[in-house]
Amino acid sequence: MPQRLVVTGASGYIGARLVERARQRGCEVAVLGSAPPGSDVTAVPWRLGEAPRLTAFLGASAVLHLAHDWASDRLHGTAPENANLTGTQILADAARGAGLSRFVFASTTSARPEALNAYGQIKYAIEERLRVLPWSEGRIVCARIGLVYGGPERAQYALMSKLATLPALPMIGLDREVQPIHLDEVCDGLLALMLHPPLGRHAVVIAGTRPVTFGAWLRTLRRARHGRRMLLVPVPIRLALAGCDLSKRLPFVPTVERERVLGLAGAAPMPSADDVAALGLSLRDPMRALRQSRPARRRLIAESAALLRYVAGRRVRSPGAIIRLARAMRRDPASARALPWAATRWPALLRFVEPIRPAVQHGLARRLHLAAMVAETLPAQRRWRATWCLRVTVQVALEAVALPFRFVLRALTA
Amino acid sequence: MSDPAADIVVIGSGPAGVSAALPLVEAGRRVVMIDGGRNRDASAGSPWHRMLGAHLEALRPDDGLSPKLRTPEARRLLGAFHGREPIEAEDFLAIGALGRGGLSRIWGAFVCELQDDDLQGWPLTAYDLRQSYDAVVARIGVSGSHDDDMAAFYGYSDALQMPPPLGPTAAAIFKRYSAARPDPEFALGRARNALITENRWQRQSCDLRLGCLWGCERGAIYDARQDIALLRQYANFELRDVTARRLVRADGGWDVITTRGDRLHAPRLVVAAGTLGSLRLVAPLLGPALELRVLNSPVMAVPLLVPGRLGGKLPDAGHSLAQLGFRLACSTKPGDYVSGAIYEVAGLPPSSFAARMPLGRRAATEIFHALAPALAIATVYFPGRYSANTVTLRPSAQADQAPDIEVRGAVAPEFDEVARTARERLARIWRRLGARPLPGAAFATAGTDAHLGGLFPMGLAAPHGTNNYGELHAAPGLHLVDGSALPTIPSKFTTLTIMANADRIGRYLAELA
Numbered sequence: 001m002p003q004r005l006v007v008t009g010a011s012g013y014i015g016a017r018l019v020e021r022a023r024q025r026g027c028e029v030a031v032l033g034s035a036p037p038g039s040d041v042t043a044v045p046w047r048l049g050e051a052p053r054l055t056a057f058l059g060a061s062a063v064l065h066l067a068h069d070w071a072s073d074r075l076h077g078t079a080p081e082n083a084n085l086t087g088t089q090i091l092a093d094a095a096r097g098a099g100l101s102r103f104v105f106a107s108t109t110s111a112r113p114e115a116l117n118a119y120g121q122i123k124y125a126i127e128e129r130l131r132v133l134p135w136s137e138g139r140i141v142c143a144r145i146g147l148v149y150g151g152p153e154r155a156q157y158a159l160m161s162k163l164a165t166l167p168a169l170p171m172i173g174l175d176r177e178v179q180p181i182h183l184d185e186v187c188d189g190l191l192a193l194m195l196h197p198p199l200g201r202h203a204v205v206i207a208g209t210r211p212v213t214f215g216a217w218l219r220t221l222r223r224a225r226h227g228r229r230m231l232l233v234p235v236p237i238r239l240a241l242a243g244c245d246l247s248k249r250l251p252f253v254p255t256v257e258r259e260r261v262l263g264l265a266g267a268a269p270m271p272s273a274d275d276v277a278a279l280g281l282s283l284r285d286p287m288r289a290l291r292q293s294r295p296a297r298r299r300l301i302a303e304s305a306a307l308l309r310y311v312a313g314r315r316v317r318s319p320g321a322i323i324r325l326a327r328a329m330r331r332d333p334a335s336a337r338a339l340p341w342a343a344t345r346w347p348a349l350l351r352f353v354e355p356i357r358p359a360v361q362h363g364l365a366r367r368l369h370l371a372a373m374v375a376e377t378l379p380a381q382r383r384w385r386a387t388w389c390l391r392v393t394v395q396v397a398l399e400a401v402a403l404p405f406r407f408v409l410r411a412l413t414a
Numbered sequence: 415m416s417d418p419a420a421d422i423v424v425i426g427s428g429p430a431g432v433s434a435a436l437p438l439v440e441a442g443r444r445v446v447m448i449d450g451g452r453n454r455d456a457s458a459g460s461p462w463h464r465m466l467g468a469h470l471e472a473l474r475p476d477d478g479l480s481p482k483l484r485t486p487e488a489r490r491l492l493g494a495f496h497g498r499e500p501i502e503a504e505d506f507l508a509i510g511a512l513g514r515g516g517l518s519r520i521w522g523a524f525v526c527e528l529q530d531d532d533l534q535g536w537p538l539t540a541y542d543l544r545q546s547y548d549a550v551v552a553r554i555g556v557s558g559s560h561d562d563d564m565a566a567f568y569g570y571s572d573a574l575q576m577p578p579p580l581g582p583t584a585a586a587i588f589k590r591y592s593a594a595r596p597d598p599e600f601a602l603g604r605a606r607n608a609l610i611t612e613n614r615w616q617r618q619s620c621d622l623r624l625g626c627l628w629g630c631e632r633g634a635i636y637d638a639r640q641d642i643a644l645l646r647q648y649a650n651f652e653l654r655d656v657t658a659r660r661l662v663r664a665d666g667g668w669d670v671i672t673t674r675g676d677r678l679h680a681p682r683l684v685v686a687a688g689t690l691g692s693l694r695l696v697a698p699l700l701g702p703a704l705e706l707r708v709l710n711s712p713v714m715a716v717p718l719l720v721p722g723r724l725g726g727k728l729p730d731a732g733h734s735l736a737q738l739g740f741r742l743a744c745s746t747k748p749g750d751y752v753s754g755a756i757y758e759v760a761g762l763p764p765s766s767f768a769a770r771m772p773l774g775r776r777a778a779t780e781i782f783h784a785l786a787p788a789l790a791i792a793t794v795y796f797p798g799r800y801s802a803n804t805v806t807l808r809p810s811a812q813a814d815q816a817p818d819i820e821v822r823g824a825v826a827p828e829f830d831e832v833a834r835t836a837r838e839r840l841a842r843i844w845r846r847l848g849a850r851p852l853p854g855a856a857f858a859t860a861g862t863d864a865h866l867g868g869l870f871p872m873g874l875a876a877p878h879g880t881n882n883y884g885e886l887h888a889a890p891g892l893h894l895v896d897g898s899a900l901p902t903i904p905s906k907f908t909t910l911t912i913m914a915n916a917d918r919i920g921r922y923l924a925e926l927a
Contacts, residue, residue, distance in 0.1 A: 372765035
């Protein structure tokens with residue numbers, strides 16, 4: 001019989017993917033509150049703070065509580081009236097009353113009493129409240145989730161993605177360590193907590209096992225998605241908070257929440273290797289995972305088409321060839337750096353930036369070589385035999401024009 | 415635990431393995447052959463499938479030197495070999511194949527015999543190999559010519575088939591040569607390839623479709639898998655899909671321990687895993703630390719431009735194996751010559767050439783296409799005595815493991831001078847034949863030629879030497895029948911000789927009680 005899981009916050013960044021993955025594994029899912037858009041799961045009307053109808057738990061074995069009321073944080077802060085505090089306990093009691101054996105609470109790696117942001121303090125307070133429940137042991141587990149990336153650009157991943165589009169960024173907390181983990185890995189970890197025997201711990205850390213500084217993480221995001229570098233300028237925390245306040249008052253400027261800034265400034269890593277291993281997760285290298293994200297793919301496809309066009313000397317209309325080259329470039333670490341923007345747009349410009357020595361080790365030369373390999377699998381181009389001499393002359397002349405630029409470029413990059 | 419099901423276990427299903435196995439099987443000996451793997455054939459499908467591989471395994475940057483090594487088939491075979499206990503190599507390309515048919519799946523198919531002059535330093539004469547040469551040539555199917563200047567050099571086998579037509583560029587060079595011999599010490603003639611031009615058992619003749627490099631669907635080019643089909647007709651032959659990991663002396667014979675952990679027992683072993691593959695297997699039997707030599711043929715590729723062909727048409731029919739073969743005597747000493755082959759570029763991938771041209775990609779590709787009808791490539795092979803590669807065996811860091819193997823590539827001190835002289839003389843000859851050597855001539859990294867040998871030389875008295883029948887002095891009952899047992903590597907292509915030598919040893923073992 002398939003296991004039935006109850007999920008709150010199912011329309012969120014993590015929730016939507018989790019429901020999808022749970023159902024792929026053959027679990028039945030009932031949603032409390034709003035269902036993921038476009039999904040046909042059973043949704044039971046519910047709001048945080050209410051006790052759900054008992055029928056919602058019928059036949060279920062575990063509850064995952066992902067929902068979080070941000071408005072209540074703003075309104076009440078860490079005061080006991082915060083709906084997240086009371087609501088979680090009501091939900092947990094209801095689940096227990098319905099005879100469920102597992103309650104998984106989605107917490108955060110910033111959950112600690114001394115957290116700078118309200119979010120971390122509240123999550124910690126909820127964890128503590130759940131811990132002292134008389135039936136807590138072996139039934140309640142708090143999943144402390146790290147910095148989640150991947151999948152659709154929502155929640156804080158949307159913000160990170162937006163930041164990664166910028167060539168330069170003044171930022172706070174650049175030296176704080178974060179623990180990035182892919183959305184799919186988080187979902188698998190949460191599912192493991194619900195479906196498998198308990199680990200015997202009240203709090204389990206589902207976060208990247210190798211902490212990286214926030215600055216390094218932003219650079220990784222930018223490099224993987226856009227193939228470019230990022231200039232980061234450290235900003236003192238006070239200045240950043242003043243900026244947040246200012247952003248609220250200025251029209252046409254996106255508002256930046258103090259909460260986010262404080263969350264970053266207070267980030268500190270938690271050891272996660274044991275928990276991740278116990279959950280049976282093997283974490284992907286974020287760089288590799290990110291290079292499969294949609295913007296990264298789109299960029300590669302555009303570059304692939306440009307390289308093929310340059311090498312073949314004509315527009316290549318075979319989508320198969322373009323995709324094959326993009327695939328080869330994606331798995332080739334030497335081609336992580338993006339082409340100059342203008343060269344993607346006007347491939348003929350590649351002649352001016354091509355490395356002088358045609359060694360296939362260099363990034364661009366390597367990609368051009370791959371492109372040439374793909375181009376020769378295409379049907380042969382008709383060439384006028386009579387004009388061979390003219391064609392050679394034209395090419396030699398163009399080379400002569402381009403050569404000084406390439407020399408200058410080599411001198412600049414050396 | 416032991417498996418006494420065979421009189422002889424043959425390790426390796428390449429040209430040497432099958433050549434040694436055939437006389438044994440024909441004589442009624444029970445033979446078990448083991449080889450490294452399944453038969454994944456990728457020659458079918460759309461062009462990109464054949465050229466890049468279904469999983470794009472061949473869409474990786476290569477050094478652009480040898481188009482032969484960049485095909486999906488080559489990457490799979492060589493990759494599988496490398497995947498197992500890699501051989502450390504410096505200035506050397508450690509080529510070995512793990513898979514049914516071995517390197518014959520990607521070879522250049524040039525075949526020629528060694529004469530007495532070439533066999534100096536061997537405990538054999540051409541007479542000892544005569545019967546085997548004939549048998550192998552008759553079996554694998556060879557096309558070539560008996561009436562040009564190279565015929566005697568390549569050997570007079572009776573069973574030659576008609577050569578395929580020459581490509582236009584090669585024909586232009588050959589015509590000039592036939593009209594006026596440019597140098598008394600230089601000879602040029604039709605290449606001799608293991609390419610059939612008449613149908614035979616389970617194989618179709620060459621249909622001149624130019625796709626040779628990417629695998630011949632018709633089986634026109636010899637490939638040891640064709641002989642495996644022949645061997646499988648015999649009830650006393652068995653082929654097993656396991657890789658040998660270790661050889662252990664046991665019960666007056668040998669146990670082959672496979673990577674799966676099972677044992678195969680036989681009174682005698684025939685090791686034909688390819689020179690470096692055999693080295694891997696035999697190294698643990700030679701003691702913990704040892705320095706050996708390995709010979710290769712230093713090889714140079716020279717692009718030639720035949721101006722008379724500029725503006726001509728690139729042929730749309732033909733083959734991309736060698737068109738012509740040549741020889742240039744270096745001195746009056748017997749056996750002191752360089753030899754090589756001339757290829758046309760139709761059917762070869764332009765990117766491999768464009769990568770080596772001192773131009774941008776676009777210009778290089780366009781110019782290559784414009785010049786292609788007039789281009790030919792000459793490969794020049796130098797005798798193995800000019801190679802000075804060393805193989806070092808070191809005890810492994812982990813106990814009970816095979817020793818670590820390190821190959822270091824080098825050439826003899828006099829080689830630069832020899833190469834320069836040969837290159838200059840050949841350049842003069844090319845010009846007289848109406849061809850201009852283009853800049854961009856290059857020596858391949860040692861080992862790229864895959865003409866390896868001299869590791870366990872026949873006739874050498876040292877423990878790592880072998881007797882006339884490839885039997886290792888340090889390991890009686892173990893016969894090396896591949897390139898590793900050749901005492902010298904001449905400038906000629908050695909595959910046919912390796913096969914003939916394996917056949918000879920096979921015949922000898924068949925007669926043993």
